[in-house]
Amino acid sequence: MTVQTAESAPSAAHAGTGTAAAGSVMAHALKDAFVTGLIALGLFGPLIGFQTIIIDGALGLGYRPGLLAIIVGIIFAGRLLLNLTVWSPNRQVKARSGPTVFDRAGVVIGPVVKPALFGFAVLFPAIAIYGMGGLTESRYLIDLGILILTYVMLGWGLNIVVGLAGLLDLGYVAFYAVGAYTYALLATSAPVNDFFAGLLGETFWANWAFWICLPIAGLFSGLWGMILGFPVLRLRGDYLAIVTLAFGEIIRLVLINWVDFTGGGAGVASIPRATFFGIPFSAGEDGFAALFGLEFNPMHRIIFLYFVILALALITAFATVRLRKLPVGRAWEALREDEIACRSLGINTTNTKLTAFATGAMFGGFAGCFFAVRAGFVSPESFTFDVSAMILAIVVLGGMGSQIGVAVAAAVMMGGMEMLRNLGFLKQVFGNDFDPSLYRMLIFGFAMVAIMVWKPRGLVSTRDPTIFLKERKAVSGSLVKEGHG
Amino acid sequence: MEIFVQQLINGLTLGSIYGLIAIGYTMVFGIIGMVNFAHGDVFMVATFISLICFLLLTTVLGLTSIFVALFIVLIAAMFFTSLLSWAIERVAYRPLRGSFRLAPMISAIGMSILLANFVQVSQGPRNKPVPPMITDVIVLMDSGSYQVTLAWKQVIIMVITSLLLAGFWYLVQKTSLGRAQRACEQDRKMAALLGINVDHTISLTFVIGAALAAVAGVMYLMYYGVANFADGFVPGVKAFTAAVLGGIGSLPGAVLGGLLIGLIETFWSAYFSIEYKDVAAFSILAITLIFMPQGLLGRPEVEKV
Numbered sequence: 190m191t192v193q194t195a196e197s198a199p200s201a202a203h204a205g206t207g208t209a210a211a212g213s214v215m216a217h218a219l220k221d222a223f224v225t226g227l228i229a230l231g232l233f234g235p236l237i238g239f240q241t242i243i244i245d246g247a248l249g250l251g252y253r254p255g256l257l258a259i260i261v262g263i264i265f266a267g268r269l270l271l272n273l274t275v276w277s278p279n280r281q282v283k284a285r286s287g288p289t290v291f292d293r294a295g296v297v298i299g300p301v302v303k304p305a306l307f308g309f310a311v312l313f314p315a316i317a318i319y320g321m322g323g324l325t326e327s328r329y330l331i332d333l334g335i336l337i338l339t340y341v342m343l344g345w346g347l348n349i350v351v352g353l354a355g356l357l358d359l360g361y362v363a364f365y366a367v368g369a370y371t372y373a374l375l376a377t378s379a380p381v382n383d384f385f386a387g388l389l390g391e392t393f394w395a396n397w398a399f400w401i402c403l404p405i406a407g408l409f410s411g412l413w414g415m416i417l418g419f420p421v422l423r424l425r426g427d428y429l430a431i432v433t434l435a436f437g438e439i440i441r442l443v444l445i446n447w448v449d450f451t452g453g454g455a456g457v458a459s460i461p462r463a464t465f466f467g468i469p470f471s472a473g474e475d476g477f478a479a480l481f482g483l484e485f486n487p488m489h490r491i492i493f494l495y496f497v498i499l500a501l502a503l504i505t506a507f508a509t510v511r512l513r514k515l516p517v518g519r520a521w522e523a524l525r526e527d528e529i530a531c532r533s534l535g536i537n538t539t540n541t542k543l544t545a546f547a548t549g550a551m552f553g554g555f556a557g558c559f560f561a562v563r564a565g566f567v568s569p570e571s572f573t574f575d576v577s578a579m580i581l582a583i584v585v586l587g588g589m590g591s592q593i594g595v596a597v598a599a600a601v602m603m604g605g606m607e608m609l610r611n612l613g614f615l616k617q618v619f620g621n622d623f624d625p626s627l628y629r630m631l632i633f634g635f636a637m638v639a640i641m642v643w644k645p646r647g648l649v650s651t652r653d654p655t656i657f658l659k660e661r662k663a664v665s666g667s668l669v670k671e672g673h674g
Numbered sequence: 675m676e677i678f679v680q681q682l683i684n685g686l687t688l689g690s691i692y693g694l695i696a697i698g699y700t701m702v703f704g705i706i707g708m709v710n711f712a713h714g715d716v717f718m719v720a721t722f723i724s725l726i727c728f729l730l731l732t733t734v735l736g737l738t739s740i741f742v743a744l745f746i747v748l749i750a751a752m753f754f755t756s757l758l759s760w761a762i763e764r765v766a767y768r769p770l771r772g773s774f775r776l777a778p779m780i781s782a783i784g785m786s787i788l789l790a791n792f793v794q795v796s797q798g799p800r801n802k803p804v805p806p807m808i809t810d811v812i813v814l815m816d817s818g819s820y821q822v823t824l825a826w827k828q829v830i831i832m833v834i835t836s837l838l839l840a841g842f843w844y845l846v847q848k849t850s851l852g853r854a855q856r857a858c859e860q861d862r863k864m865a866a867l868l869g870i871n872v873d874h875t876i877s878l879t880f881v882i883g884a885a886l887a888a889v890a891g892v893m894y895l896m897y898y899g900v901a902n903f904a905d906g907f908v909p910g911v912k913a914f915t916a917a918v919l920g921g922i923g924s925l926p927g928a929v930l931g932g933l934l935i936g937l938i939e940t941f942w943s944a945y946f947s948i949e950y951k952d953v954a955a956f957s958i959l960a961i962t963l964i965f966m967p968q969g970l971l972g973r974p975e976v977e978k979v
Contacts, residue, residue, distance in 0.1 A: 231757045236719070236796050239726045241901075248802055250729050357776050359783070420964045427709045427779045428963050431914065435956040438911075442956075446949040574907065578787055585780055631791040637784025642769045645777045 218272035226265035233260050302593060310338075310499055314492050324488040331488075335495050335563060337603045339556055342502040344583040344595040346552030349509055351581065352589035353518065354545035355525030356422070357430035359577055360437025364550040366444065366572035367413050368406040368557025373457040373567045374450075375402050396464045399562045403555065410554025411547045418546035422539055437577055444569040456568025463494055463562045494563055501559060505552045506592050512548070521545050522590075575630060582633040586640055602633065676820045681944045682937070687828045687897065689936020690835035694890035695913035696920070696928035697842070698883030704859045704923035705879050708767070711782035714910015715789035716759055716884050720891025721901045722793055724751040725802060728895070740807055744896070751888040759884030760877055768873070786906070793903040802901045831893045838889060839929060845882070846925060855879060859923070908952060912939070915959040921972020930970060 237260060240251035309316075317330040343365065350358045375381060376398040385394040421432045444451045451457070462470065470477045470490035478485040512518040520541045524531050532538055561567050583602060587594030606629045695717050702710040727747045731737045737746075766785050770777045808827045815822035846852035854875045857865040866872045894909070895901055916935040920927025935955060942954045962969065 228757065228761060231754060232761055235723045235726050235754055236793065239730070241722075241725060241729065241797055241802050243800070243802075248725075248729060248804060249733060250726070351776075355776065357779060421960070424963060424967065426775050428967065430779055431709060431911075432960050432963050434911070435960045439953050439956050439960075442950070442953045446947075446953075575787075578783065581780070581783070582787075585784075627795055628791075630787055631795060634784045634786070634788030634791060638766045638781050638788060641773075641777050641781035641784065642766065645770070645773050 214273070214277060218269055218277075221272055222265050222269035225268040226261055229261045229264040230257075233257060306593070306596065314495055324486050328488060328491060331491050331495050333604060333607055335491070335498055336607075337600050338495070338498040338502050339560060339563075340580065340583060340599040340603050341596045342498065342505050342556045342559075343553060343580045344587065344599050345502065345505040345509060345592065346549050346556065347580050347584050348549075348587075348590065348592070348595050349512075349521075349552070350545055350549035351584050352591070352595075353509070353513065353525065354521040354542060355426075355589075356542060356545060357426055357581075358433045358546070358549065359430045359574075359581065360417075360433035360435070360440075361549070361553055361580055362572045362574070362577040363417075363433075363437040363440040364410040364414060364553035365557040365560065365576070366440055366569075367410045367550075368554030369561040369567045369571070370444065370451060370457070370557075371406040371409045371554070372399065372402040372558040372561040373460050375405070376461045376561075377457055377459065395461045396467045396469055398461050399463050399558070400466065403558050406558035407551045407554040410557065411551035413554075414547040414550025415543060418543050418550075422542040422546065434574070434577075437574065441569050441572050444572070452568075454569060456566060456570075458566050460561055460565050460567070462490065462565060463497065465493060494559075498559055498563075501555055505555075508548075508552075509592065517541065517544055525590075579630070579633060582637050585637055602629070602636075606632075676815055676817050676822050677944065679815065680820075680822045681940045683822075683824055683828060685937035685940035686933060687831050687936070688940060689916075689933035690831050691890045691894055691897070691932075692909070692913045692916045692935050693929040693932025694835060694838070694886045694893075695909065696916040696932045697925060698887050699914050699917040700920070700922050700925060700928040701855075701879050701883050703917070705855060705876055706767075706771070706778075706862075708778045709782065709914070710767075710880075710883075711779065711910075712762060712766075712785040712789060713883065713887060714908075714913065715786045715906035716755060716762070717887040717891050717894075717909060717913075718901075718903065718906030719758060719789055719793060720751050720755040720884075720888040721895045721905065722797060722802075722903075723754045723888070724748075724892040724895050725804060725901045727751060728804065744807070744892070748889060748892050751892050752885045755884045755888035755891070756881040759880045759887075763877055763880040768876075786910075790903055790906055797903065799903060804895065804899050804901075806899055807896055827896055831897060834889065834893065838886065842882070842886070843925070851875070851878060911959070912955045915955055915962070918959060918967075919962050919969055921969025923973070924969070924971045927969055927971035 234257065238253060238257040240253055242249055242251045313334050314327070314331055317327040317334070318324055321327040321330060343361070347358065347361050350356050350361070376394075382394045417433075417436050421429055421436075424432060445454050447453070464470065465477045468475070468477050468480060470487070470493070472478065472485040476485065477483075477489055483489070513522070520531070520536050521544075523534075523536065524538060524541055528538060531541075560571070564571075579602075583598045584595055586602070587596070587598035695713065698713045698716075699710060702708060702713070724747045727750045728743060731743045731746060737743045762785055766781045767778055770781055808825070808830070811823040811825045812829075813821050814824055846855065854865065854870045855878075857868070857870055858872055858875050862872055865875075894905075912935055913932065916931035917928050918931070919934060920929070920931025935958070938958065939951050939955060943951045946954075
C-alpha cells in the first residue's frame, strides 16, 4: 500500500528540495500512475468489463473490454498528468497574496446576480413564448421551468433545516408527500365537497380547493414535522439523519399499503386543477379566457402555475432571509456552529431545532400541495428516497445556507440534465439510446462526494455572520466546534 | 408449531446475513464514529461481483462442481469488494477527517447513491435471476399437511457465518491488528502517539467490514437467487438497525442484533402482514435510537466537549 495519495502528495512537495532529478520524478510518476491504473482495473473490471444480460430467459455474460480499457486508460493518463504537473515536486507553490481572481470577480458580479436571476425568472414565460414562437410551442420550456422552481423551493425549504440549523434531514420527501396527499385527499373528498356544495354552491369546492388547501397543507406538514421532530431532535447528528430516513420510508410504505385511505400504489387521480382565484381555466362561459377576453388556450393554466410556484419559492426565500435576522434564525446558525456553546448560553436547543424542522417541513408541504395540483395525480412513486437525496444534493452543492447557490444548483442539475437530452451530438458520440437523465443520480452522487472532499461548505459558502459589530469578520475555524472546512 | 419452527430457521438464516453486514457498520462506527451509509451498497456491489464471477465460472469456463465454484466466487467477491471499500475510504472519507460534523455523512450518502446508480447504468435496472444452486433439503418434521424443511443452503449460510465470526473474534481479540483497532476505538490520538499507524488501521477496518459484507452478498445471491441494483438500500438500513439494536460499536451486539432483526422480520411477515415488514424494521430503528440509543450490549455514550 505505497500509493501516493492526492492528499499527501503536496506535502511531499514541500518537503522535497524542489530540484529533484527529472528522471526520478518521471519514474515515480509513472509507477504511481501504473499502480492507480491497476487499482482502477480492479474496481471497474468486474462491473464494467462484464455485463450480465438476459438471453432467452437465462442469464449470460456480455463483454466490454473496450470500454474498460478506455476508463482505465483515462485514469492512468490523468493520474500521470497530475503527477507531472499539479502534484510535481518541482512545482513552486506561490504564496497567496490578496483576493484571488474569483474573489474579485465575485465582488463585481455579486450584487448583480440576484436582481438578474429574479428578472429572468419573472420574464421567463415571455422569453420562452417569444423564443419558441407561440404559446403551445413553449409548453416544454415552461414545464421545465416549473420543475426547476419546485426543486428550488424544496431546496430552500430543506436549506432552513440543513443549511441554517445544521440538522441532516434525509426524510424531507415525507413532508412533501404529506403536503401533496393533504391536497389530493381533501380536494377529492366527497363529504367535504357536499358540505361546501350545500353552503356556498355546487362548484365552490372544485374552484377554491387549491387556495384553501394550500395553507392547510403547509400547516399540516409543519405539524407532522413537529410530531416527528419532537422525539428525535435530542439525537446526535447522524442518528437524526438515519431516523428521519426511517420516518420518510415509513410514511411512503404506509401510503402504499393503506389502500382504503390513500388509494395505495395506484395513487389518487383526477385531482381538481388550479384556478385563477376561483375562476377555472376552462373553455366555458365563465372560464378564465372568456372573462379576460382572450382566446382559450390550455397554456394559460401552465403559465399561471409557473407564477404560483415562483411566488411560493420567493415567499420561502423571503421568509428565510427575514428569519435569519430574528433571534430564532441566529440561534439556528449558532446551533449549526457549536451546539454545546449554544446550550451554555441558555438557548433551548430542542425548541430551536424543532422550529427549524417544522418551518422546513411547512415549506415542503406547500411545495407538495403545488405538486399535487400541477400533476393532477399523486402516487407513492413520486416520494421515494431518491427525491430526498436529490434535494439534499442540491442544498449541499449550492452551499449550505446560501440561497442563490441552491437556486443555481437546482437549475443546473434539474434543467441541465433535461437540456442534455436534446443535444444531438451526444447521441452521435454515445449511440442512439443514450439518455443523460439515467446518469442524473450518478452525477448527483458523484458531485456530493466531490464537493465534500473539495469544498465541504459548498460552492457558495456563507459562514459570514448575519449580525456583526462595525465590520464583518469571517468565522474563524478555531473558535467554534464545527471549525474546519 | 411447524410453522413456528420453519420461521425460526428462516429467520436465523436471514439474521446471519444481516449480522455479517451489521459488523461492517458497527466496526466503522466504533473506530471513527461515522455511519458508513454506503455499506449497504457495498454489499449490493458484492452480490453483483459474485453473480458475474459465478456466471463466468459456470457458463463460460464450464465448471460443474457447485462447491468449488462457490468457494472461488467467495474469494473473488471478498477481494474485489475489499478493494472497493478500501478505495472508497481513501477517496471519500479520509480527506474529511477533522472536517465539520455532517461532512463524512453527506459524503457517504453521495457514495451510496453513486454506487447504486453506477451498478444501474453499468448492469441495467432489471432483476438478475440466477438458476437455483443447491436445492436439496432435509425434512425435519412432517405433519402430513406441512413439512418443516432445512435447506442445505441454509445450513451452509449458518455454518459459514459461525466460522467467520469465530475467526473474526480471534482477529479482534488475539492479534496485534485487533489490539490496534481496539486502541484506536478508545483514543485515536493516544494510539497514534504509541506508534500505531491509525490510517492503516482504519483502512483495514473498512477492508474487513467489506470482506464480511462480500460473504453476505454471496450468500444473499445463493439464498434468494436474484441481484438488483436497488437491493443495497433496504438490507443496508436493516443491517444498520441490527447494529443499533445490538449496541453500535459492540461486535457481539451486531450479531445478536442481526439475528433479532432477522427473526422479527420473518415472524412479522408470517404472523402479521408481509406488506408492513419494512415498516416494522424501520420502526424498531427509530424506537431504539430514541429510547435506547446505547442498544442491548453497547456502552452509553458520553458527550465530550
